[in-house]
Amino acid sequence: xxxxxxxxxxxxxxxxxxxxxxxxxxxxxxxxxxxxxxxxxxxxxxxxxxxxxxxxxxxxxxxxxxxxxxxxxxxxxxxxxxxxxxxxxxxxxxxxxxxxxxxxxxxxxxxxxxxxxxxxxxxxxxxxxxxxxxxxxxxxxxxxxxxxxxxxxxxxxxxxxxxxxxxxxxxxxxxxxxxxxxxxxxxxxxxxxxxxxxxxxxxxxxxxxxxxxxxxxxxxxxxxxxxxxxxxxxxxx
Numbered sequence: 001x002x003x004x005x006x007x008x009x010x011x012x013x014x015x016x017x018x019x020x021x022x023x024x025x026x027x028x029x030x031x032x033x034x035x036x037x038x039x040x041x042x043x044x045x046x047x048x049x050x051x052x053x054x055x056x057x058x059x060x061x062x063x064x065x066x067x068x069x070x071x072x073x074x075x076x077x078x079x080x081x082x083x084x085x086x087x088x089x090x091x092x093x094x095x096x097x098x099x100x101x102x103x104x105x106x107x108x109x110x111x112x113x114x115x116x117x118x119x120x121x122x123x124x125x126x127x128x129x130x131x132x133x134x135x136x137x138x139x140x141x142x143x144x145x146x147x148x149x150x151x152x153x154x155x156x157x158x159x160x161x162x163x164x165x166x167x168x169x170x171x172x173x174x175x176x177x178x179x180x181x182x183x184x185x186x187x188x189x190x191x192x193x194x195x196x197x198x199x200x201x202x203x204x205x206x207x208x209x210x211x212x213x214x215x216x217x218x219x220x221x222x223x224x225x226x227x228x229x230x231x232x233x234x235x236x237x
């Protein structure tokens with residue numbers, strides 16, 4: 001039997017930068033291709049053998065922990081290198097600057113969420129459940145074991161620290177536009193009238209929910225946002 005995700009889009013095979021293949025759906029592929037980020041090293045092969053690949057993975061893992069827990073501005077390069085347990089030169093062998101590392105971190109955060117969404121879409125039982133899968137993917141991200149607890153969306157937190165004109169802010173804007181477009185697509189496939197309007201409404205709801213949940217340090221507001229989304233879908237159908 002075809003999976004629920006296949007009802008949204010046919011599966012495809014993407015070759016990752018470091019050689020590992022991963023099966024995704026055309027829906028996710030379309031939004032990644034639109035920004036051109038499938039050709040950038042968003043994902044890393046955990047089984048990669050070699051000093052450069054291993055060092056890059058360690059550095060990104062360390063940056064992900066420290067940037068999310070302590071903030072981008074408060075985390076210096078030395079702190080990332082020390083936590084990664086690699087030589088300082090390894091950082092510059094893999095990233096041109098801290099800004100380059102920040103950009104890779106932001107891409108990775110969004111890529112992780114897209115993977116969670118793909119899994120949720122696969123498990124969704126019907127078109128309406130696929131819309132709510134967007135909320136469930138955010139809840140899954142909130143459930144990660146963060147060093148200092150859940151602090152909301154890492155992308156929005158990062159954008160808030162970056163100055164206007166920084167490429168990282170544009171990256172976050174594009175990532176969030178992808179989330180809204182995904183919601184509009186899923187709402188349309190659920191047969192809801194005014195898919196663009198309802199999709200935008202749900203986008204603002206889920207983003208507001210994750211911000212409020214981050215301030216509270218727990219996912220309850222996001223859970224409530226999902227319930228509200230169910231009501232909106234029921235009323236709009």
